[in-house]
Amino acid sequence: MTIEVNGRSEQFSEEISLSGFVKAKGYDLTKIAVELNGAIIPKSQYACCVLKEQDTLEIVTFVGGG
Amino acid sequence: METFKTEKVTQATDKLILGGHEFDSRFILGSGKYSLDLIQAAVEHAGAQIITLALRRANEGGNANILDYIPKNVTLLPNTSGARTAEEAVRIARLSREVGYGDFVKIEVIRDTKYLLPDNYETIKATEILAKEGFVVMPYMYPDLNVARDLAAAGAACVMPLGAPIGSNKGICTKDFIQILIDELDLPVIVDAGIGSPSQACQAMEMGASAVMANTAIATAGNVPMMAEAFKKAIEAGRTAYLSGLGRIITKGASASSPLTGFLKEQEMI
Numbered sequence: 001m002t003i004e005v006n007g008r009s010e011q012f013s014e015e016i017s018l019s020g021f022v023k024a025k026g027y028d029l030t031k032i033a034v035e036l037n038g039a040i041i042p043k044s045q046y047a048c049c050v051l052k053e054q055d056t057l058e059i060v061t062f063v064g065g066g
Numbered sequence: 067m068e069t070f071k072t073e074k075v076t077q078a079t080d081k082l083i084l085g086g087h088e089f090d091s092r093f094i095l096g097s098g099k100y101s102l103d104l105i106q107a108a109v110e111h112a113g114a115q116i117i118t119l120a121l122r123r124a125n126e127g128g129n130a131n132i133l134d135y136i137p138k139n140v141t142l143l144p145n146t147s148g149a150r151t152a153e154e155a156v157r158i159a160r161l162s163r164e165v166g167y168g169d170f171v172k173i174e175v176i177r178d179t180k181y182l183l184p185d186n187y188e189t190i191k192a193t194e195i196l197a198k199e200g201f202v203v204m205p206y207m208y209p210d211l212n213v214a215r216d217l218a219a220a221g222a223a224c225v226m227p228l229g230a231p232i233g234s235n236k237g238i239c240t241k242d243f244i245q246i247l248i249d250e251l252d253l254p255v256i257v258d259a260g261i262g263s264p265s266q267a268c269q270a271m272e273m274g275a276s277a278v279m280a281n282t283a284i285a286t287a288g289n290v291p292m293m294a295e296a297f298k299k300a301i302e303a304g305r306t307a308y309l310s311g312l313g314r315i316i317t318k319g320a321s322a323s324s325p326l327t328g329f330l331k332e333q334e335m336i
Contacts, residue, residue, distance in 0.1 A: 027126065027127075028131065030133075030166065031124075031131050033164035034164075035161060040161060043164075043166070058161075061122065061131060061165065062119040062121060062165060063120050064102075065098045065119050065145055065147055066147075066232070066233075066281030066282065
């Protein structure tokens with residue numbers, strides 16, 4: 001399964017939930033927001049959201065800015 | 067004998083109110099262009115209660131995050147930098163809120179890459195959408211009274227007119243037009259962008275601005291925390307001067323400060 005994460009292609013051999021993906025990649029849940037195929041996914045739904053072939057994820061956080 | 071009317075406005079009652087939230091500090095600090103380990107000292111020396119942030123793609127793994135360096139009692143003000151349209155600003159604002167640190171958003175819609183001037187029209191559109199969704203909307207704008215009135219009608223919590231192009235440190239080049247906004251709007255007017263020195267921040271506050279936002283002036287200073295403190299003092303001085311009411315200006319001649327009678331060589335009139 002191939003999904004696009006922040007503009008880069010990523011391969012997965014097994015089915016994975018959004019919650020599983022975020023944990024596997026070491027993102028800090030309290031500091032990110034996630035958009036799946038253009039729609040914001042509330043944090044409460046990460047566990048039941050299963051990623052599919054060709055999905056596009058945007059994972060964002062805060063940085064310094066004016 | 068004249069008495070002081072200190073009961074009118076004291077420091078205890080003089081609050082900056084944005085979207086129903088009260089702030090004692092009138093210095094909004096930007097967090098761009100300096101290192102994470104200076105953030106905390108800058109916030110503390112600035113006495114800032116609001117700090118701006120930007121939203122960007124996250125890196126994998128436990129990299130240092132700016133949120134770990136900002137004191138917990140500080141209100142986060144995410145900006146929509148990178149947005150070129152109202153639609154993009156709305157998307158960034160919604161994502162920022164989803165991170166989970168509140169409803170404040172500074173709208174910044176910029177198409178012009180040379181001068182980084184805000185697109186007032188798209189900014190009004192984004193303000194309208196986000197205010198309806200319950201955001202405390204703080205729009206960065208080019209100082210135009212008609213636009214400011216439209217932003218107020220669209221539900222903005224304040225307006226943030228630019229003093230000079232972003233990052234220029236040139237001061238309040240738009241002074242007369244910002245003064246019009248201050249005189250005519252009921253909303254707080256927060257001067258954002260271009261303020262390069264404490265004296266310029268003080269000037270904005272003397273004019274009656276409700277607050278000043280600065281980033282580059284602090285980030286490019288020789289000593290970041292010291293400059294943050296200098297801005298804090300200047301903003302407080304300017305605010306107190308504004309509340310006091312500035313002394314009048316006479317355009318011709320002079321007005322002696324010392325008594326014009328009782329000179330040593332004066333002849334007593336009999």
